Structures are given as C-alpha cells and as structure tokens.
Amino acid sequence: MQAIKRNMWMKVRKIASPRNIVFTLTSLATFSVFYMFIEWQNRETTSFHIKDHHSFKPVPDCSLGRVNRNENQAVKFPENTQTRQKALLFLKSPQTQLGRKIVVLLESARFKFNTQNGEIKNLPVLIDDNKGRYGVIIFEDMLSYTGLHQWNRDLLDKYCRDFNVGIVSFLHPKRTSVSHDVEFTQKLGNFPLNYASNLKVKDYELNATARILRIARPAEIITGLLPNDWTVFEFEHNTYTPVSTVRLAQAYEAHDTGQDLRWDKNKARPFRQSPSVNRQSSLFGLFPSESVTDDRLPAVVQDLGKYDQVERVIFGEALKFWLHQVLFLDAISYLSRGRLALPLERNVQIDIDDMFVGVKGTRMTSDDVTALLNFQEELRETIPGFSFQLGFSGKFIFHGEPEETEAERLLLKLHDKFQWFPHMWSHMQAHWFKNVSQLCSYMDINRQFAVRHKLNMSHGYAVSPHHAGVYPVHQPLYDCWHRIWNITTTSTEEYPHLRPDHKRRGFIHDSIKVLPRQTCGLFTHTMILDKYPGGPTTLHENINGGLLFQTFLFNQFNIYMTHLSNYGNDRLAIYTFRRAIKFVQCWTNLQLRYDPPEVVGRKYFELYPEEKDPLWTNPCLDKRHKEIYSEDKTCDRLPNFVVVGPQKTGTTALYWFLNMHPDVESNRPSDKTFEEVQFFSGANYYKGIDWYMDYFPVPSIDTILFEKSATYFDQEVVPRRVAALLPKSHVVVILIDPAKRAYSWYQHMRSHDDPTALKYSFYQVVNAKRQGSPSALISLQRRCLDPGFYAYHLERWTDGRRSDQIVIVDGEMLKEKPAVVMQHVQKALGFKNIIDYSKKLKFDQKKGFFCQVTEQKRLKCLGKSKGRLYPDMDDKSQMFLTKYYQVANTKLLQMLKSMNKPVPKWLGEQQGS
Ligand code: A3P
Secondary structure (H helix, E strand, C coil), X not given: CHHHHHHHHHHXXXXXXXXXXXXXXXXXXXXXHHHHHHHHHHHHXXXXXXXXXXXXXXXXXXXXXXXXXXXXXXXXXXXXXXXXXXXXXXXXXXXXXXXXXXXXXXXXXXXXXXXEECCCCCXXXXXXXXEECCCEEEEXXXXXXXXXXXXXXXXXXXXXXXXXXXXXXXXXXXXXXXXXXXXXXEECCCCCEEEEEEECEEEEEXXXXXXXXXXXXXXXXXXXXXXXXXXXXXXXXXXXXXXXXXXXXXXXXXXXXXXXXXXXXXXXXXXXXCCCCCXXXXXXXXXXXXXXXXXXXXXXXXXXXXXXXXCEEEECCCCCCHHHHHHHHHHHHHHCCCCCCCXXXXXXXXEEECCCCCCCCCCCCHHHHHHHHHHHHXXXXXXXXXXXXXXXXXXXXXXXXXXHHHHHHHHHHCHHHCEEEECCCCCCCHHHCCCHHHXXXXXXXXXXXXXXXXXXXXXXXXXXXXXXXXXXXXXXXXXXXXXXXXXXXXXXXXXXXXXXXXXXXXXXXXXXXXXECECCCCCCCCCCHHHCCCHHHHHHHHHCCCHHHHHHXXXXXXXXXXXXXXXXXXXXXXXXXXXXXXXXXXXXXXXXXXXXXXXXXXXXXXXXXXXXXXXCCCHHHCHHHHHCCCCCCCCCCCCCEEEEECCXXXXXXXXXXXXXXXXXXXXXXECCCECCCCCCCXXXXXXXXXXXXXXXXXXXXXXXXXXXXXXXXXXXXXXXXXXHHCCCCXXXXXXXXXXXXXXXXXXXXXXXXXXXXXXXXHHHHHHCCCCCCCXXXXXXXXXXXXXXXXXXXXXXXXXXXXXXXXXXXXXXXXXXXXXXXXXXXXXXXXXXXXXXXXXXXXXXXXXXXXXXXXXXXXXXXXXXXXXXXXXCCCHHHHHHHHHHCHHHHHHHHHHHHHCCCCCCHHHXXXXXX
C-alpha cells in the first residue's frame, strides 16, 4: 500500500515539474489568445456580412413596374345608413381552426360581429327598426350556405339584395374517400360553379383587375408550392371572375387517407374550358408570357351578382395563406360597401430603448450611428417626417468599449437629428420605489442629463423600463411623470395582457394616454441574424406576411420597441424594418405615416373613444403583471364576493348579517358613502385598484372579504368591471317585488326632503309621461322604476360568469325569515363554517323587523332609515306597477329557472308558478 502511494506521489511530482507547469500555462495562454481571436473574427465576419452586404435575403423586388393598374382601386361606396356596421358570422363550430382564425381576424380588425354556431335551423333577426342589422355575412363553410333550408336561403338572399350586403365564404371540404378515378369537378349547390378540392397548388397570382382589391396590391407571382390544401373553381357563368389563380402542383396528397395520389395531367383537368368563362380575366394580362398559360385555376372567386343579384367572394383556402388575410379584409370591405373597412393609413413609430445601456461590446459603434441616421433618412422617403424615438437612461453613458464611447459622443453631437424620450436614470423599475419623492428625484437626475445634453424632449412621451408601473398602475410613476417630465403619452404591451397580442388596447389613467405597443420580435438579446429565435427563416416569415406584417395590416397605430443592441452588431432592426416596410409597400396599398407620439395619442383615442376608460384586472392572475407589481402590495385585499343591490331591497340588512359571521369581513367605511365603497360604479373607479384595496384589511387565511354597494346592480359598466377585476368572485343580488322597491325608493327620497318627491304623489311619479314632464320628475321616476327591470340587468351579470357565481336572495324572505335566507346564502357562497342565525337574530315588535341579539342579550336594530314607517302603497299605483312589470317579471322567472336558481316566493306567487 505504502509503495503504491509513494509511486503515485512520484508521478504527480513529475507531472507538476516547473518545466511542465510553464509549458501548460504557455499553451493555455496561447490557446486563449487564439480562441479570443477566433471569437473576434467571428463577430467581425458576421457583422461585416450582414452590415455591409445586406446579402442574407434581398429586399423584395416587387415587379411593380410591370403592372399596369390603377394605383388606388378603392371603390367608392354610396352612403348607406340603412345597415349597421356589424358582420354576421356563421361558424360550423367555434373549435375549428378556420373558425378561430376568422374570429381572430375580425377581432384584430376590431370589426363588430355576432356569431351563430353549428347547424343553422333558424336565421337570427336580420332587420331591426327597418335597418339591416348586418353589413356583411360570413360563412365559415360555403356548403352550410348552399345547404340552408330553402326558406332560410331565400330570406338571407333577399336580405342581401334589399340591404346591398354581400357574402364572404370558404370552400375547403375534406375528402372522405379517394380513388384513382377521382372526378375533380363538383357542382356548388345550384350555382353555375364547379370546384375541386384537396389539391396541392403553386404559383399564386392576384388578378390586378379584381374589384375587391383595396388593401391588397398585386406585387408579383408567388412562385413555388403553396402550403396546405386548396380548392379551385370552374365557372359556367360570367357572374364569376377570379380574384386570384394558382397552378396545380404535380403531386397532391389526400390528407385524410394519407394515400399519395399522383396527378395525371392528361387524365383529368379540374379547369374545364367553358364557353362562358372569361379567359381574358383569368389571364389578367399582367405578367410576362411565361405565366400566361391556360392551366391557371381560380383560387378565390368573386361572384358579381349577375346570376342571382347577390354578390359573394369565395375562398378556396382556409386563411392559412398570408395573402388571403389581406383579401379577406378586402372582401369584407367590398361586400359591406365600406361599412366594415379599415382605412388605408397606418401610423408607424419606432422607439429605441436603452440608448446608453448595454453590455460592453454590444453597443453601437460610430458606423452604426451613421447607419441609423441614414436609415432614418431612407425611411423618410416612404414615411414623411419619420423620426426614431430614442429612449435613454443617462447613468450608464460612456460605460462601453472606447469605440462605443466614441459612438455615444457622436450620438450626443447628433442629438437634434432624433426625438428623445426618458426611460429612467439607471433603468430601475418604477414599482421598486415605494414613495413618490424617491422616484421623482431619481427621474430628475435623468432630466438634468437631458438638459445638459440638449436632448429634444418635446413630445411628452415616456416609456417605463419593463413596463413597470404603467400597467398594473403604480401611482408614483404617473405622479412623477407629471411632475418631472410633463408626460402626456406612453405605451405598453401589457394592457390588458401581453397575449393574445391582437387584443392589446389603450387606456387613459390620470390624464396620461397609454397606447398599445406591438411586438416586432427584436429584443435586447436579438443581435445576430443567425441567432434570431427560430433562426433567420422565422424572421423572414414574420416579415413576409407573418406576424410583423400582420401588425401593419391590422393596426392603424403601430408603436414598436427596439433596442440599442439591435442597431449595433448585425443591425438587425435596420435589416428587419427595411424589409418589412418594403414588403408592406409591395403587397399593400397601405400608406405609412409618422406623427409625434402625443399626436398619435390624441388620434388613437379619437378613433377608439370607448377605450379611454381602463378596465382593471387582477395583477396576480397574470404572471408578467405579478412580476412588475410592487412587493408591498397584495392582491389578497380584494373581495371574494360582492353584494350588488339593487337599492332598497334589504342590502344593508344583509351586509349587517354577513358581518356577524366570524369568518367574514367587509371593507372599512368610506367618509362619503359610509359602508359602501362604490368603486365600480362611479368616479372612484378611476382612482385605481390600489385605492380600492386600501379599503380592505389584509385577510388571514380563512377570512372571506366582501363589499356591498347597492348602486352596482343596474349600472351598465359595472358587471364587466367586476368580472375583469374579480373573475372568481360571487355576486349577490337581492330581489323584492319591483313595485315595492319603487315605493321604498320614493319614501326614501321623501324622508330626505327631496322637493320633487314631496311635491308629487307616488302615482304621479310612476305615471308621469317621459316626454314633456319636468326633468326632476323624470329623474325621480327613473330612479324608482328602472332598477326594477331585474331580468334586463341580471342578463349583464350573467355574461362571462358561471351560474353558480350568482347568488339570488329573496328580499321578502330576508325580512320574514332571515335565518333561513342566511343558511342559503352561506351555502351558496361556499362558506366552510355555516353558522345558525336563528340564535343571532330575533324579531323586534317595535321595529317590525329582525334585529341582532347582542352579547348582553339585548336587541340591536338597524337605524331609522332602514325599515321606515310609511303608509301602504295606494291601490292605483299597485295596479299600475303590477301591469308595468308584468313582462319583465315573466322574463325574470324564465331566466331564474334556466339558471337553476330558486324562484323568490313573491315572484312565484305573482306569476302563478
Ligand atoms: P324600507 O325602509 O322601505 O322598509 P336597503 O338597505 O337596500 O336600502 O333596503 C332597505 C330596506 O331593507 C327597508 O326598506 C326594509 O324593508 C328592508 N329590510 C329588510 N330587512 C330589514 C331589517 N332587518 N331591518 C330593517 N330593514 C330591513
């Protein structure tokens, strides 16, 4: 053993001899230098490659010179006020890929639409007040349309004729069986139109003379095999004209069988020459002779209405092909006569974040700065007045390599060539700052930096690092933006959520306009083309009709965020936008424009005024929001359920009873509105959720939080707001006879010395004509009567909520048998501890209501304003109101039954059920 050890020791000493150590270190050093050289070489080569040659993929040559066509084909539509700006969409099912795609595209374009799912037995109401309800009809499956029951078909076609409305549809049936003797041509319903499906096609060509083209612009033939299955058409009437054509690919597959069939050109020809076909139109005459052959097949067809006076566009593909998304918009705009059409103008703003922030070696060089300036000039040729917005955090300036420091000096010298916006002094996130003064002084250092370097800050625009503080709102950020910078406009990707991106919206908080920002796919770490996530192919797909192209297509206002590192290194941002903008110009008639951010902000909310009001969501239900939500804040201080009213139904009594439960806690009282916070219904909503949560205690594990604001029930905006912030909450609604509720409100107003209630009898109030009566009387009448249309208001509360999230309380029973009602309420709200209220509540003869049994065994009742003494309602009013609410109450009964809710006793008795 000893010998072995000694032997090993000798070996180690021999290996670690001074000579060997020197040799090893020298080799290591040489290798390191060599490695660094290779790395440096690599960097240079890659950068050199893309920066100076632009040779990865040529900017598209759109062959536009060869197209002899009218530049602006937008058809001028007659003003038609007889039809509303809404689409009617018939889906086979909401689950199909095409169905989902159509919905996303309509949402992206912000078109309003109603959806009918599944088999069409009855058509929805099409006409309302002599006006057409829908400006365009869309069928996911053309065969559902041709297969309509004759009666429905006639009705729909008549509607289309009478209201000058067209139909967009898709024809892409899956084959159920295949054989070698396939007969390709099938007849489409009773139309003089044949089709063949499940084909592989190539060489897509737009018909530049097609009438529907508005956004779409025929740039060139898209050569090569096209993805997915296609249907092609054959016409037997001159009502049809091709919007685009394709050629058959040599081979196709029958997808559902997996069988590989060979297309024998000589055996079958899907496109049969027929005398009525306008060959000229199918050849378009646009492109040089090699494309003018007779084997082109229509892939999107326009029916001009010459056959049955209904205009249609039929797509032989399921919207997977990017250009069809453009044509889909064009078809809708054409067939709705411009009622559902996006304008052609698109605002483009490109922000560059973190101007002086970045890891050494990844910042810009002087050449990059010059390239940026040149690119700005280049963009101005397409987008007049375009200017990059440069965002800065001053602290890290001159922290890069010497050549990067030089570049920053050059940038500062060129300061007046760009627009600037503040980020944060050291790129810190706003929600890390607890108080306003700390955050403001931080921002102020950055402001002094801007003053020192004369940065042009005229546009009142700012961006917060990591979106922090913008949404979810951190009030100190808004306060300091006002105080330090006079900010009017900002942008974020986080409202209401990052995904789905087509649903990003804007809002105004504290008079600062928050605009939605689009993703262009360039992040701080996206520096080298080869390392682009998914590889260069993904980037090119994004540009060539993919995600980036779609942002231009659908959004009238595009704010993109790029980063300093995207303009150094491979200058990927220049590479991307140069190609993206060229692609947009090639394939669309969109007109790109630039406006300073505050002008964009103004225009945005002029166009979408309904977005001004924010819709607060729970920050803890979105992972990204949670990351930029202050650690000092908790989402636990939000109610588990809300008692929403309506007023005068016993809401205070229920609130009081619930508070007797040991597990339940409510909000602290408000100075102005006492036990009610009234957050969701009025101006308080704009104070934000921090303000709201401040009313609630931090709950312990078993505590159930709730609030009661009886004003919520009948206010239109409230159900949506509650659902957005408290999606899992229960909603408690108390229902008494609406006539009694009206009378109770009238008495309430009298006891508050309301002059109108004192002047007029109850009968005069409820019976007053809405036209011609004094406004105070009408206002009182509304407050008495309108909340009593329970079914109408309840419908809004059921929207987006499960039925078990709505708890219905019989308000009459609450007066008579509160312990029984409380048993039901506790169960419906899912309380773990169900307590017996019969020991807590006793009837007080003098008060005429149930009151609380105190620990001293005394009775404590609600104050004078609850359970008032007043004469019974007169018979005339009673009869009037019974009739007045008859229909609404019948509807309420049906609704409660369909929701599987217990029917209040008073309602059952009235309705005789
Ligand atoms: P009246 O005062 O017209 O009788 P709200 O709290 O929603 O404003 O409702 C007030 C109504 O609650 C009262 O209307 C009363 O009828 C009813 N109520 C139900 N239970 C009560 C109770 N235990 N004590 C007092 N009022 C009660």
